[in-house]
Amino acid sequence: MLLVTGITGHTGRYFLQELINHKYEGPIRCIVRETSDTTLLDNSGLIIEKVIGDLDDRNFIDRVMDGVETVMHIYNIYHSPTIVQAAIEKEVKRVILVHTTGIYSEFKYASEGYKKxxxxxxxxxxxxxxxxxxxxxxxxxxYGDLCDRNMSRFIKMVDKLKVMPVISGGKSLIQPVNARDLGKAFYTVLMSPKETNGKAYDLSGERPIRMIDAFKIISKELNKKTVFISVPLSLGVLMARVLKTLTLGKIDYIERVQRMGEDRNYSHDNATNDFSYNPMTFEKGIQIEVQEYLGKYKN
Structure with missing residues (x-):
C-alpha cells in the first residue's frame, strides 16, 4: 500500500499523472480534504482509496498508516516529524518526504523552522x-502553472507594469524547478528504493539564472517592452515593512523581499547521478506558464 499526502496539490497532481502514465499497479491510499477536487483521482484508472482527514490529528495519521509499506509525503513539511514518527511505530518500510531548499536560506527565520x-x-x-x-x-x-506562488505573480507583474522595480538590479541567482519535473522525480524516486533510500536530494531547475534575466524572458514571452529599474534591497524591505504595518500584518512580504537579495541556486548533480534527474530549461517551462496565462486572461 502506497500512502500519499498532497496528491491533489500543485506538484501532487503531476506525481499522480506519472502514476497514471506508468500504470502503477499497487493500491494507493490518498489523504484528501472534503473540498479537494478529486476528478483526476476518480478517473485515474488506478486502485485508489480516498481518505478524508486532518494531518493535525495524530490518531487519524495512525489509522491511515495501517497496512502501508511506503509513504509519499508531499503536503506541508511541518507535518513531516509526525508522519515519520507514526511510520516508525507502524513499521512502514519507506518514507519519502518533500521538503524545501529554503532550509539553506541565510535568513534565520526563513530556514530555522525547516532545520528544526x-x-x-x-x-x-x-x-x-x-x-x-x-x-x-x-x-x-x-513554478509551472498559474496556481504556483512564484512565477505566476511575476508574470502578472510584468504584464501589468510598464516600469517594474527589481531588487538590487535582479543580480541574484535563482534556479526555479517546474512542477512537471518534480512529478517525474517523485515517481522515479518511488520506483528506485535501492538507489535513493536514506539519502537527501536538492531538486532544482536545469541551471541557475539571474532574476533580471528571468523577468526579461517573461517579458519577451508576453511580447512586452518592460523597463526594469533597480531598487536597493534596504528600500524594498522598508516598503514591505510599511505595507505590513498598514495592513495590520495581513500582508507580509518582508521575507520574500529579503530573499530576493540572496542567491538561491542549488546543484542537482546527486539526483542526476542517482536517478537520472533531467529538468527542463526555464525558457521552456516559463513559455508553458505564460501561454496558460495568456489563454486565461487575454482570450
Missing part, C-alpha cells in the same frame, strides 16, 4: 526500533 524539522527527523531515526528508510527531496522555487 529535519533535525527532529534525524533524532527519530536514532530510535532503537527504527527500521524505516527515509528519503528527503528538497525542491527549489516551484
Amino acid at each position: 524539522i529535519e533535525n527532529k527527523i534525524k533524532e527519530l531515526k536514532n530510535d532503537p526500533n527504527y527500521s524505516t528508510n527515509i528519503t528527503i527531496l528538497r525542491p527549489s522555487m516551484i
Whole structure:
C-alpha cells in the first residue's frame, strides 16, 4: 500500500499523472480534504482509496498508516516529524518526504523552522526500533502553472507594469524547478528504493539564472517592452515593512523581499547521478506558464 499526502496539490497532481502514465499497479491510499477536487483521482484508472482527514490529528495519521509499506509525503513539511514518527511505530518500510531548499536560506527565520524539522527527523531515526528508510527531496522555487506562488505573480507583474522595480538590479541567482519535473522525480524516486533510500536530494531547475534575466524572458514571452529599474534591497524591505504595518500584518512580504537579495541556486548533480534527474530549461517551462496565462486572461 502506497500512502500519499498532497496528491491533489500543485506538484501532487503531476506525481499522480506519472502514476497514471506508468500504470502503477499497487493500491494507493490518498489523504484528501472534503473540498479537494478529486476528478483526476476518480478517473485515474488506478486502485485508489480516498481518505478524508486532518494531518493535525495524530490518531487519524495512525489509522491511515495501517497496512502501508511506503509513504509519499508531499503536503506541508511541518507535518513531516509526525508522519515519520507514526511510520516508525507502524513499521512502514519507506518514507519519502518533500521538503524545501529554503532550509539553506541565510535568513534565520526563513530556514530555522525547516532545520528544526529535519533535525527532529534525524533524532527519530536514532530510535532503537527504527527500521524505516527515509528519503528527503528538497525542491527549489516551484513554478509551472498559474496556481504556483512564484512565477505566476511575476508574470502578472510584468504584464501589468510598464516600469517594474527589481531588487538590487535582479543580480541574484535563482534556479526555479517546474512542477512537471518534480512529478517525474517523485515517481522515479518511488520506483528506485535501492538507489535513493536514506539519502537527501536538492531538486532544482536545469541551471541557475539571474532574476533580471528571468523577468526579461517573461517579458519577451508576453511580447512586452518592460523597463526594469533597480531598487536597493534596504528600500524594498522598508516598503514591505510599511505595507505590513498598514495592513495590520495581513500582508507580509518582508521575507520574500529579503530573499530576493540572496542567491538561491542549488546543484542537482546527486539526483542526476542517482536517478537520472533531467529538468527542463526555464525558457521552456516559463513559455508553458505564460501561454496558460495568456489563454486565461487575454482570450
